[in-house]
Amino acid sequence: MNREQMVEELSKIVGKENILSSETDLLLYGYDASLFKGKPDCIAFPGSTQEVSEIVRFCHREKIPVIARGSGTNLSGGTIPTKGGIILHFSRMNKVLEIDIENQRAVVETGLFTLALKNQLARHGYVYQPDPASEKVSTFGGNFAENSGGPHCLKYGVTTNHILGAEVVLSDGEVIQVGGKVLDAPGYDLTGILVGSEGTLGIATHLTLRIMPKSEAVKTMLAIYNSLEDAGRTVSAIIADGIVPATLEILDKLTIKAVEESVHAGFPLDAEAVLLIELDGLKDGMERLAERIMEICRKNNAREVKSAKTEAERTQLWAGRKGAFGAISRLRPNYLVCDGTVPRTKLPEVLAQVMEVSKKYGLTIANVFHAGDGNLHPLILFDERDEEELRKVHLAGSEIMKLCADAGGTISGEHGIGTEKMKEMFFVFSLQDIAAMRKVKKAFDPEDIYNPGKILPEVQT
Amino acid sequence: MNRDELKVQFYDEVAKCNHCGFCLAHCPVYTVAGREWATPRGKNALVKAIIEGKIDWTPEIEETLFRCTGCRLCTQTCFPAVETNQGVLAGRECLVDRKQYPKVIDRVVEALESHYNILNEPNVNRTLWMDKLEGIPDHRFQKEKAKVIYFVGCVAAFYPMAHKIPQTFIQILNKADVDFTILGGEEWCCGFPLIQAGMKDKMQKLVEHNQEKVKDIGAETVVFACPSCFHTWKEKYQTDAELLHSTQFIERLIGEGKIAFQNGADRTVTYHDPCDLGRNSKVFDAPRNILKKIPGLNLIELEGNRQLSVCCGGGGDLEMIDPALSAAIAQRKIEEIQRTGTEEVVTSCQQCIRTISGYARKHKIKLKVKDITEVVLEAMG
Numbered sequence: 001m002n003r004e005q006m007v008e009e010l011s012k013i014v015g016k017e018n019i020l021s022s023e024t025d026l027l028l029y030g031y032d033a034s035l036f037k038g039k040p041d042c043i044a045f046p047g048s049t050q051e052v053s054e055i056v057r058f059c060h061r062e063k064i065p066v067i068a069r070g071s072g073t074n075l076s077g078g079t080i081p082t083k084g085g086i087i088l089h090f091s092r093m094n095k096v097l098e099i100d101i102e103n104q105r106a107v108v109e110t111g112l113f114t115l116a117l118k119n120q121l122a123r124h125g126y127v128y129q130p131d132p133a134s135e136k137v138s139t140f141g142g143n144f145a146e147n148s149g150g151p152h153c154l155k156y157g158v159t160t161n162h163i164l165g166a167e168v169v170l171s172d173g174e175v176i177q178v179g180g181k182v183l184d185a186p187g188y189d190l191t192g193i194l195v196g197s198e199g200t201l202g203i204a205t206h207l208t209l210r211i212m213p214k215s216e217a218v219k220t221m222l223a224i225y226n227s228l229e230d231a232g233r234t235v236s237a238i239i240a241d242g243i244v245p246a247t248l249e250i251l252d253k254l255t256i257k258a259v260e261e262s263v264h265a266g267f268p269l270d271a272e273a274v275l276l277i278e279l280d281g282l283k284d285g286m287e288r289l290a291e292r293i294m295e296i297c298r299k300n301n302a303r304e305v306k307s308a309k310t311e312a313e314r315t316q317l318w319a320g321r322k323g324a325f326g327a328i329s330r331l332r333p334n335y336l337v338c339d340g341t342v343p344r345t346k347l348p349e350v351l352a353q354v355m356e357v358s359k360k361y362g363l364t365i366a367n368v369f370h371a372g373d374g375n376l377h378p379l380i381l382f383d384e385r386d387e388e389e390l391r392k393v394h395l396a397g398s399e400i401m402k403l404c405a406d407a408g409g410t411i412s413g414e415h416g417i418g419t420e421k422m423k424e425m426f427f428v429f430s431l432q433d434i435a436a437m438r439k440v441k442k443a444f445d446p447e448d449i450y451n452p453g454k455i456l457p458e459v460q461t
Numbered sequence: 462m463n464r465d466e467l468k469v470q471f472y473d474e475v476a477k478c479n480h481c482g483f484c485l486a487h488c489p490v491y492t493v494a495g496r497e498w499a500t501p502r503g504k505n506a507l508v509k510a511i512i513e514g515k516i517d518w519t520p521e522i523e524e525t526l527f528r529c530t531g532c533r534l535c536t537q538t539c540f541p542a543v544e545t546n547q548g549v550l551a552g553r554e555c556l557v558d559r560k561q562y563p564k565v566i567d568r569v570v571e572a573l574e575s576h577y578n579i580l581n582e583p584n585v586n587r588t589l590w591m592d593k594l595e596g597i598p599d600h601r602f603q604k605e606k607a608k609v610i611y612f613v614g615c616v617a618a619f620y621p622m623a624h625k626i627p628q629t630f631i632q633i634l635n636k637a638d639v640d641f642t643i644l645g646g647e648e649w650c651c652g653f654p655l656i657q658a659g660m661k662d663k664m665q666k667l668v669e670h671n672q673e674k675v676k677d678i679g680a681e682t683v684v685f686a687c688p689s690c691f692h693t694w695k696e697k698y699q700t701d702a703e704l705l706h707s708t709q710f711i712e713r714l715i716g717e718g719k720i721a722f723q724n725g726a727d728r729t730v731t732y733h734d735p736c737d738l739g740r741n742s743k744v745f746d747a748p749r750n751i752l753k754k755i756p757g758l759n760l761i762e763l764e765g766n767r768q769l770s771v772c773c774g775g776g777g778d779l780e781m782i783d784p785a786l787s788a789a790i791a792q793r794k795i796e797e798i799q800r801t802g803t804e805e806v807v808t809s810c811q812q813c814i815r816t817i818s819g820y821a822r823k824h825k826i827k828l829k830v831k832d833i834t835e836v837v838l839e840a841m842g
Contacts, residue, residue: 020496024521027510028497033481045495072497073482091495113486137486326540333476333541385476 001062003041010044010086013054018045018092029069029087035336035384035394036077036419040067043087049167049175049205052088056203057173059086059449066171067451068203070111070139074146075337076418078198082453088203090141096120097206105164105181106209110141117209126211129156132414133325144204147196149414151247151321154372155280156212158414160195165208168194171201171445181208193440198416199451201444215280218246219290220314223275223302224268228252228367231273232347234300235371238277238293239344245293246280248372249321252351255368256320258327265320268304275302275371276321324368325379332364332381338397339415340404344374353403354378360399361392375413376404402427422457434459462554468512471548475512477541478505484535484545489772490528493789498525501535501545508548511555523561526552528786531657531777532736537768546777553659563782566658577649577667580619585646587613590624594632602631607642609634609710610680610702612671612694614687615650616811622818623811626686629834630707636841637719641684644674651690652697657778661697668698675702684710686834688738688810695742706738708747708809711837715754723842725757730836731801732760733794733817734770735810748809748833755840761801771797773808775816791820795828805829807836 007021020029021042030039041064046052059066065085072079081087090111098107101124108117114135117128131150132138138148144166149158156162165179168190179191194202225231228250235248251259251274256267267274277293279286294305308314329335342350351367354376358365364381378400382389397420401411405427411417417425425434438456441448462470484501485491491499498507498521507525510516529549536542556562572581591597602611611634617623627643634641649671652664671694675683683700685691686707694704705713714720732752738744745767752760765771774780774790794817798806804827808814811832818830 022519022521023516024507024519024525025498027516028503028506031480031506033479071482071485072480073485089495089497115486134481134483137483326542329477329479329540330542333473334479383476 001064006042006064006086009058010042010055013058014044014046014051018047019043029089030081032072032077032079033075034077034080034418034420035390036080038081039084040081040087041084043089045089045092047092049169052169052203052205053173053175055086055088056169056171060172060447063447063449065449065452066203068141068145068199070142071113071134071137073134073138074142074418075339075415076412076420078146078416078418078451078454080419082419085449090139093205094139099124099211100181101126103181104211106211108140108207108209110139110144110204110207112140114138114140114143121211122214125214127214128162128209128211130159130162140207140209141204144195144207145197145199146416147414149370149375151249151370153414154248154370155244155246160192162210163191163195163207164210166191166194166204167206168202168204171447171450179208196416198418198454200441200454201450203450217281217283217286218314219279219286220308220317221277221290221294222306222317223277223297224271224304225273225275225302226271227301228273228351229348230301231275232351232371234275234297234302235347236344237296237300239372241292241296243289243293245277245372247276247278248370249276250274250367250369250371251276251321251324252367254364254366255324255328258331258366259320259324262327262330263319263323265316265323267320274320276317321368328366328368328379328381332383334382334384336380336382336393336397337415338376338378338380338400339413340376340401340409340411341413342374342376342404342407342409344372346407346409347371347374350376350403350407350409354400357396357399357403361396363389363392363396365396370413373413374409398424417455419454422455425455425457431459462551462558464511464555467508467551467555471508471551472512474544475505475509475548478502478509478543478545479541480506481540484539487534487538487771489530489532489534489774489790489793490786492793493786499528501539501543504529504545504549505543508552511552518556518559518561522552523556526556527563527782528779529777530736530772530774530779530790532772533740534736534769534771537740550656550659554661557659562659565781566660569654569658569781570660570663573650573655573663573667578619579615579650579654582619584649587618587648588643588645590618590627594628601645602641602643603645604642606679607640608681609639609641610675610678610683611641611643612651612683612685612690613643613648614685614690614811616815617687618648620811620815622815626811626832626834629832629838630686633711633720633834633838633841637714639714639719642678647674651693653689653693654778656693656697664697672698672700675700682710686809686811686832688735688742689812692737692742706742706744706747706809708738708751708833709744711834712747712750715751720837720841722755722840724840726755726836726840727757728805729759729761729803730805730807731763731798731803732766733763733773733798733806733808733813734767735808735813736770736772736776738809739770740768751833751837752807755836758836758840761803763797763801765797773813773816775812780816787816788820791816795821795826798828805831807831807833809833
């Protein structure tokens with residue numbers, strides 16, 4: 001079907017003003033925060049589940065790919081239109097539909113920004129726990145599709161632990177309800193399958209979320225180390241002691257240097273690593289727990305452990321972590337955030353290997369990551385315009401994923417697979433595993449119109 | 462400017478954009494438009510695609526590049542601090558050279574070329590705001606020599622809604638015994654609208670004239686109540702005179718004991734940081750210090766304050782080019798003000814006042830919008 005016809009058909013559903021199809025717009029909806037690019041056929045802005053359903057029904061009839069998009073912040077190419085098709089952009093569907101404090105649930109449209117809900121919940125003393133770095137702009141639809149994480153997911157779990165139900169448009173345009181406000185829905189756990197499916201199985205339009213009361217108290221500490229290995233060992237030791245802090249974040253030497261040059265968080269420049277630890281929960285017993293953690297840090301050769309005594313000191317400690325990305329990204333024009341997970345105990349070993357990769361390719365790699373759940377984020381610095389360097393970046397990224405897989409970990413912690421890591425799926429899954437996943441895809445989307453060219457590598461049979 | 466020059470000057474800058482999308486949370490244009498063309502990320506992508514020859518100068522690129530308020534909140538909140546607005550302005554220069562720009566700009570250019578003000582009125586009318594004041598001295602504040610020049614700016618001089626700013630500011634200066642003058646019909650537009658229009662080449666004549674006037678008068682200080690004139694002078698003018706915004710000058714006068722507050726003000730207000738004064742010229746404390754000195758006046762900050770202040774919608778010629786978009790941004794600003802629970806917003810910019818109170822008046826929203834000079838004069842008694 002040619003573009004004019006497509007626009008005409010879609011206009012009947014959402015109105016002409018909610019369709020974009022100029023060359024300029026096709027370029028603007030062909031990228032996300034990854035290194036990949038594509039080109040859609042047009043972009044539609046639905047205003048309701050009904051409109052989404054009608055568009056999908058039309059696409060299903062005409063075999064046109066459909067790619068749902070929120071803020072396009074995803075890092076693995078999840079919203080890249082690899083085979084053309086229609087981008088469904090959810091910026092018009094961004095309302096909080098219900099905040100049910102008594103039952104600790106919220107219902108939202110999927111175009112809503114994560115932080116927008118959090119700001120509303122704060123007025124009730126409540127929180128939605130997952131905190132992806134992009135939360136100020138990441139949409140709930142994107143969180144749902146990528147199963148997003150964040151620093152606080154160590155204690156509270158990732159997005160899938162906080163989505164209890166969804167209204168979903170299937171690939172033939174049918175609308176279904178999965179899960180709901182109750183804790184355990186009978187039948188197959190379709191919500192579980194759909195969260196993290198990167199828009200390849202269904203498109204959510206409404207979500208039912210778990211919300212929780214804000215913690216009574218917070219305690220933030222910073223441990224400083226002369227070796228990255230010791231910082232890594234501390235993380236395992238804290239968890240092994242039966243303590244699950246809200247966050248355990250490590251910054252390495254290169255990151256510390258960059259941070260100090262830009263935000264002056266007060267990290268010592270000669271340190272090899274710092275570990276940022278935050279506890280949250282009830283006031284009672286927190287000091288005792290903090291003492292125990294500091295003791296563990298010292299046992300693992302921390303040369304100094306600081307504890308924030310005021311809110312201002314806490315902000316100061318977090319400033320270094322929050323400013324880390326920015327500080328590093330000023331060193332070179334571009335950065336690739338790798339996302340892999342390893343068992344905590346393997347952190348020191350794998351980090352050393354990552355540094356070997358850095359040397360091998362002559363690429364600068366900085367590390368700032370969610371150490372508590374073994375989620376590494378090596379940041380590879382480069383200039384996208386240098387093709388040779390870009391080629392090395394892709395090779396190094398893939399090699400780091402191999403290291404994670406070989407250490408008994410996996411190739412994603414929170415960014416998904418998208419187009420970026422399809423072939424790396426073989427590092428962690430057998431042909432049979434992938435064939436089983438493909439059966440699920442076929443059951444939901446036999447025509448392969450939902451976000452084609454993602455997650456599952458082609459398998460020769 | 463052409464594509465090659467654009468590449469030499471801005472390729473490295475736009476290449477720093479990793480399209481992470483974090484700017485979408487802040488850009489006032491995206492917040493109301495909800496389309497990727499509105500985002501700073503999108504603007505960087507288009508400038509880059511132009512440089513790389515991947516796209517031509519389409520009509521949509523013109524629409525996009527001329528819809529940016531120049532507030533620079535994107536740069537403030539961007540990890541690599543990409544100067545998106547610099548690329549946008551350079552893109553506008555390219556479009557102007559291709560004669561591909563909103564035709565409304567021609568009216569301004571014509572006005573500036575024939576009358577040196579944006580309204581195309583005889584330039585002597587720059588002092589009409591004085592007519593309603595009583596007890597004006599014979600020199601009408603236009604002296605041959607003075608220590609201080611008060612540069613009024615086109616908007617405050619010509620738009621009745623903003624007349625209260627020069628009316629109150631000259632009374633403050635007078636009461637504080639400042640040896641000052643205005644330039645009257647010899648004040649020419651500072652050139653800011655031309656920079657925004659992508660025609661900065663045309664501003665040299667204006668700059669030279671104004672610089673010359675400072676020399677003639679022998680002024681040590683030039684004071685501006687308009688943040689955009691102030692910012693333009695600081696960036697583009699060469700003068701030995703000290704350049705101050707009215708809030709900085711008032712703060713100094715308070716410190717010297719020349720301004721004292723007789724009247725208390727038993728009320729709560731919020732303060733809106735104008736983009737060109739706050740983020741772009743880094744003047745955050747002076748207005749707050751002034752408000753804190755007024756007995757009984759209670760200041761509540763907006764959610765977006767200081768470096769994170771959100772544009773009112775009136776920046777970067779947007780009001781002229783797309784009034785509906787500008788108004789939609791003003792609506793968001795008013796909602797943010799209302800969330801503080803106050804019914805009075807103080808700011809230090811005539812354009813912010815026009816945009817915010819213009820919207821409030823049109824939609825019958827109960828909101829007092831005041832320039833800081835008014836608040837100061839009231840408290841002086």
